Amino acid sequence: MENLINPRVKEIEISGIRKISNLVAKYPGAITLTIGQPDFPTPEHILQAGQQAIAANKTTYTPNAGLPELREAIAGFVRSKYSLHYAASDEIIVTAGASQALDITLRTLLTEGSEVILPGPIYPGYEPLVRLCGGVPVYVDTSANGFKLTAELLAPHLTDKTRCVVLCYPSNPTGRVLSAEEQDEIGRLLAGRDLFVISDEIYSELIYDCTHRSFATVPGMREKTVVINGLSKSHAMTGWRIGFTLAPAYLSKHMVKVHQYNVTCASSISQYAAVEALTHGIDDALPMKEEYRRRRDYTYDRLIAMGFELDKPEGAFYLFPSIGRFGLPSMEFAMRLLDEHLVAVVPGDAFSTFGEGYIRLSYAYAMDVLEEGLDRLEAFVRKLEA
Numbered sequence: 001m002e003n004l005i006n007p008r009v010k011e012i013e014i015s016g017i018r019k020i021s022n023l024v025a026k027y028p029g030a031i032t033l034t035i036g037q038p039d040f041p042t043p044e045h046i047l048q049a050g051q052q053a054i055a056a057n058k059t060t061y062t063p064n065a066g067l068p069e070l071r072e073a074i075a076g077f078v079r080s081k082y083s084l085h086y087a088a089s090d091e092i093i094v095t096a097g098a099s100q101a102l103d104i105t106l107r108t109l110l111t112e113g114s115e116v117i118l119p120g121p122i123y124p125g126y127e128p129l130v131r132l133c134g135g136v137p138v139y140v141d142t143s144a145n146g147f148k149l150t151a152e153l154l155a156p157h158l159t160d161k162t163r164c165v166v167l168c169y170p171s172n173p174t175g176r177v178l179s180a181e182e183q184d185e186i187g188r189l190l191a192g193r194d195l196f197v198i199s200d201e202i203y204s205e206l207i208y209d210c211t212h213r214s215f216a217t218v219p220g221m222r223e224k225t226v227v228i229n230g231l232s233k234s235h236a237m238t239g240w241r242i243g244f245t246l247a248p249a250y251l252s253k254h255m256v257k258v259h260q261y262n263v264t265c266a267s268s269i270s271q272y273a274a275v276e277a278l279t280h281g282i283d284d285a286l287p288m289k290e291e292y293r294r295r296r297d298y299t300y301d302r303l304i305a306m307g308f309e310l311d312k313p314e315g316a317f318y319l320f321p322s323i324g325r326f327g328l329p330s331m332e333f334a335m336r337l338l339d340e341h342l343v344a345v346v347p348g349d350a351f352s353t354f355g356e357g358y359i360r361l362s363y364a365y366a367m368d369v370l371e372e373g374l375d376r377l378e379a380f381v382r383k384l385e386a
Contacts, residue, residue: 008131008132008134009132011131012128012131012132015124015125015350016124016346016347016349016350016351017034017035017036017124017346017350019350020034020334020338020344020345020346020347020350021034021035021344021346023338023344024338024344027338027339027342027344029342030338030342030343030344031342031343031344031369031372031373031376032343032344033343033344033345033361033362033363033365033369033370033373034344034345034346034360034362035362035364036172036233036316036317036318036362036364037232037238037364038232038233038236038238038288038317038364039364039365039366040236040288040291041236042235042236042237042240042273043235043236043277043281043284045276045280045281046235046237046273046276046277046281046284047273048276049272049273049275049276049277050240050269050270050272050273052272053268053269053272053273054269058268058269058272059268059269060268061264061265061268062094062265062266062268062271063265064256064259064260064264064265065092065093065094065252065256065259065265066092066093066094066244066265066266066271067094067268067271067272067275068088069275070094070271070272070274070275070278071088071089071092071094072088073274073275073278073279074086074088074092074094074244074246074278075087075088075092076278076279077278077282078214078227078229078246080282081204081205081212081282082204082212082213082214082217083214083217084214084216084217084227084246086246086247087249090249090252090253091246091247091248091249091252092244092245092246092252093244093245093247093252093255093256093259094242094243094244094265094266094271094274095230095242095243095244095245095259095263095266096241096242096243096263096266096267097230097232097241097242097243098200098202098228098229098230098232098243099125099243100241100243100259100262100263101228101230101243101244101245102125102126102129102198102200102228103129103262104245104255104258104259104262105198105226105228105245105247105255106129106130106133106135106164106198107133107258108251108254108255108258109163109164109196109198109226110130110133110134110135110163110164111134111163112134113134113135113136113161114133114134114135114136114161114163114164115135115136115137115138115159115161115162115163116130116135116136116137116138116162116163116164116165116166117138117139117140117154117157117158117162117164117165117166118130118137118138118139118140118166118352119139119140119142119147119148119149119153119166119167119168119171120139120140120141120142120143120351120352120353120354120355121142121143121147121173121174121320121348121351121352121354121355121358122139122166122168122171122172122173122351122352123168123172123173123200123351124350124351124352126166126168127352135163136161138157138162139352139353139354140153140154140157141153141354142354143354143355146176146311147171147174147176147311147320148176148178148182149167149178149186150182150185150186151182151185151186151188151189152185154186154189155189158189158193158195162193162195163195163196164195164196164197164198165186165190165195165196165197165198166197166198166200167186167197167198167199167200167215168199168200169199169201169315170203170204170206170207170212170313170314170315170316171313171315171316172203172316172318173318173320173346173348173351173355173358173360174311174313174318174320175296175313175314175315175316175317175318175319175320176311176313176314176315177207177210177212177314177315179210180213183213183215183218184218184219186215186218187215187218187219187220187221190221190224191219191220191221195224196224196225196226196251197215197221197224197225197226198225198226198228199214199215199216199225199226199227199228200228201214201215201227201228201229202228202229202230202232202233202243203233203315203316203317204229204234205233205234205285205289206233206234206285206288206289206292206315206316206317207289207314207315208289208292208293208296208314208315209314210314212315214227215227216246222248223248225247226245226246226247226251226255227245227246227247228243228244228245229243229244229246230242230243230244231243231274231277231278233316234284234285235277235281235284235285236288237270237273237274237277240267240270240273240274241266241267241270242266242267242270242271242273242274292317292363292364294367295317295363295364295365295367295370296312296313296317296319296363298363298367298370299319299361299363299370299374300312300313300319302374302378303319303321303361303374306377306378306381307325307381307385308321308322308323309321309322309324309325310322317362317363317364318360318361318362318363319360319361319363320348320355320358320359320360320361321358321359321361322357322358323348323357323358323359324357326381326384328384329347329349329356330347330348330349330355330356330357330358330359331347331349333347333359334346334347334359336380337376337377337380340380340383341376341377341379341380342376343373343376343377343380345359345360345361345377346359346360346361346362347359348360361373
């Protein structure tokens with residue numbers, strides 16, 4: 001009977017991040033630096049809002065696009081933070097996390113053979129969604145450019161089949177951020193073309209050395225851009241599964257149809273908690289960001305002292321050092337590190353072939369965990385060098 005399964009589903013694989021993370025359970029005492037999940041608890045006032053919603057039996061369906069008050073809160077949040085102006089009535093959709101936001105966006109935009117440009121290395125969740133839609137992922141190698149997609153790199157990959165360009169900055173896995181000038185150059189390149197931009201800005205509240213600028217504010221880009229965001233990273237709400245899309249009304253009215261037949265609506269309890277997060281908790285990310293900055297600086301300095309080559313990330317909570325000098329494939333490096341020194345990192349090839357020769361470390365862990373994990377990594381490195 002397996003031969004009757006959709007071949008596109010059979011061809012996709014579990015992400016490399018989850019593969020290595022799932023292995024850790026078999027290694028008692030292992031330290032994991034793999035998952036991009038805040039180690040902070042959801043702020044107490046948000047927990048209370050969720051509890052109050054349960055107590056008030058607010059457990060029914062909500063409007064498909066989300067609670068009106070939540071959409072108003074989202075509109076106010078992005079207006080205040082990023083100078084984005086979207087109408088709560090018809091330009092915002094509340095989703096079951098940013099992943100579902102990506103899913104409904106791609107299913108709305110793509111037809112058979114549509115090309116989607118992805119800057120590699122990139123989070124592994126995009127390509128499977130593109131392929132499930134019958135689209136064709138087209139990778140642009142950014143590894144020689146500090147892991148930044150620029151107009152110069154992008155231009156040769158644009159064809160009459162290009163349906164959309166994915167921008168994901170701050171980047172997972174590299175933490176890099178595009179400057180305003182780099183965004184404007186991409187905007188000028190794309191301005192006269194009939195295509196869309198998906199700007200995944202889930203790490204927008206975790207930028208350390210500059211201010212987040214949404215790609216939708218680039219001149220001429222709002223009408224062809226879908227902004228993806230959510231509360232998983234900014235408010236330590238990964239399990240609450242609240243994401244959202246910001247897109248012009250002509251596009252949102254079709255995206256909400258896909259959303260309706262996919263999940264009907266996001267969790268009602270999570271939505272009421274999200275209202276609290278985006279109003280009274282508008283700056284909840286600030287203390288978390290300062291702690292991440294401290295961890296970033298510590299982890300970066302340790303890696304540099306060990307001799308790793310890497311670009312210092314401006315955002316998110318990942319570092320992506322090169323392991324090229326060791327002459328080991330990234331999966332072999334990661335498995336030996338786990339087997340021999342009980343530290344789990346993500347092999348770079350989990351983020352496309354353009355991530356080969358690198359590993360990803362998450363610093364979304366307490367300092368004592370980072371210190372011990374990096375001590376073990378250093379011991380492994382010194383052994384390889386001996």
